[in-house]
Amino acid sequence: MSNYFRSHVDAMAGYVPGEQPPAGTQTIKLNSNENAYPPSPAALAVLQSIDGEWLRRYPEPFGEKFRQTISQILEIPSDWIIVGNGSDEVLNLVMRACAEPGRQVVYPMPTYVLYRTLTEMQSAEIVEIPYNQDYSLPLEELIAANGCVTFIASPNSPSGHVVPIDDLRQLAPQLSGILVIDEAYVDFAEENALGLVKDYENVIVIRTLSKGYSLAGLRLGFGVANPQLLHGLFKVKDSYNIDAIACAVGAAAISDQAYKNACIVKIKASRTQLATDLKQLGFHVWPSQTNFLLVQPPQGNAEYLYQKLKEQGILVRYFRQPGLDNKLRITVGTESQNQALVEALSKLLKELRLHEN
Ligand SMILES: *Cc1c(COP(=O)(O)O)cnc(C)c1O
Numbered sequence: 001m002s003n004y005f006r007s008h009v010d011a012m013a014g015y016v017p018g019e020q021p022p023a024g025t026q027t028i029k030l031n032s033n034e035n036a037y038p039p040s041p042a043a044l045a046v047l048q049s050i051d052g053e054w055l056r057r058y059p060e061p062f063g064e065k066f067r068q069t070i071s072q073i074l075e076i077p078s079d080w081i082i083v084g085n086g087s088d089e090v091l092n093l094v095m096r097a098c099a100e101p102g103r104q105v106v107y108p109m110p111t112y113v114l115y116r117t118l119t120e121m122q123s124a125e126i127v128e129i130p131y132n133q134d135y136s137l138p139l140e141e142l143i144a145a146n147g148c149v150t151f152i153a154s155p156n157s158p159s160g161h162v163v164p165i166d167d168l169r170q171l172a173p174q175l176s177g178i179l180v181i182d183e184a185y186v187d188f189a190e191e192n193a194l195g196l197v198k199d200y201e202n203v204i205v206i207r208t209l210s211k212g213y214s215l216a217g218l219r220l221g222f223g224v225a226n227p228q229l230l231h232g233l234f235k236v237k238d239s240y241n242i243d244a245i246a247c248a249v250g251a252a253a254i255s256d257q258a259y260k261n262a263c264i265v266k267i268k269a270s271r272t273q274l275a276t277d278l279k280q281l282g283f284h285v286w287p288s289q290t291n292f293l294l295v296q297p298p299q300g301n302a303e304y305l306y307q308k309l310k311e312q313g314i315l316v317r318y319f320r321q322p323g324l325d326n327k328l329r330i331t332v333g334t335e336s337q338n339q340a341l342v343e344a345l346s347k348l349l350k351e352l353r354l355h356e357n
Pocket of ligand 1: 033085086087088089112114153156157182207208209211216219220221260
């Protein structure tokens with residue numbers, strides 16, 4: 001076929017999501033960090049009550065109902081909030097507004113793979129700075145690189161660690177571009193960086209309903225920053241980026257804090273149990289403030305274990321990437337899913353030891 005694309009699009013690989021088996025397939029899906037539990041019953045009740053008239057009309061262009069609800073829950077004025085079709089869209093809006101050829105987009109590695117894709121889409125320059133061995137932030141290098149956009153996921157994926165607020169407070173005022181703090185996993189963490197948006201005009205904190213609120217399929221996320229910064233992002237968003245269903249269901253979900261908190265308590269307890277079980281099998285397990293664990297198998301044979309688990313219908317995430325290719329990222333599932341995983345791994349490791357002897 002002829003080449004119809006811009007040269008940088010032609011050169012791009014495109015984002016590769018975790019495998020998504022068709023709904024109803026019998027898999028234990030621990031590869032995309034979806035929540036182990038269903039969405040809030042209150043949110044599902046709103047979904048049932050959706051009126052045809054809502055769908056006939058265009059939705060609110062700024063997701064006003066959802067925005068008002070976030071405003072109440074987080075106690076921030078609603079004009080400090082931008083709503084997106086998943087937090088991925090908000091990340092993309094920052095890039096559309098700020099990145100261009102000749103400008104640098106900076107982030108520590110390893111992190112969320114989408115940052116690279118979004119940078120390539122704008123044909124901006126990619127500056128990837130390795131995390132220190134202990135996953136402490138390479139602060140000096142990030143400041144020196146001074147990107148038009150700097151992405152920090154905190155908690156980070158796939159490492160699971162939280163970047164200390166003090167580091168972010170040192171970083172923000174030293175950058176002449178925007179500091180994006182991606183808090184996709186904040187509901188599973190012990191601290192958050194929301195307070196920074198009041199103190200630094202160049203900080204945007206981005207959150208999602210995909211992880212903590214069990215609504216990955218709904219596609220709803222939001223960003224919090226000062227209204228002047230958001231004004232630039234509103235200019236480049238799609239006119240009706242939030243559909244009416246997502247807006248109504250999302251508002252109900254975020255209002256039901258009690259349900260969300262109860263799920264988080266269960267997942268944190270399962271996370272502790274799973275970490276203990278995997279350590280007992282000889283895995284190195286990194287501390288996590290998310291709903292997943294980064295683990296290194298005792299013999300470093302991560303790809304083999306990933307394949308073998310997949311054959312048994314258990315999906316975990318394997319990254320063929322320097323520094324990660326001897327590790328697995330495993331979503332914390334329900335107790336029974338975690339048990340099935342631990343049993344499968346235990347058997348596989350036993351078989352390997354027999355072969356060795
Ligand atoms: C899952 C994830 C997101 C994407 O969230 P959506 O709201 O589903 O688009 C963003 N950032 C990180 C680090 C994630 O892991």
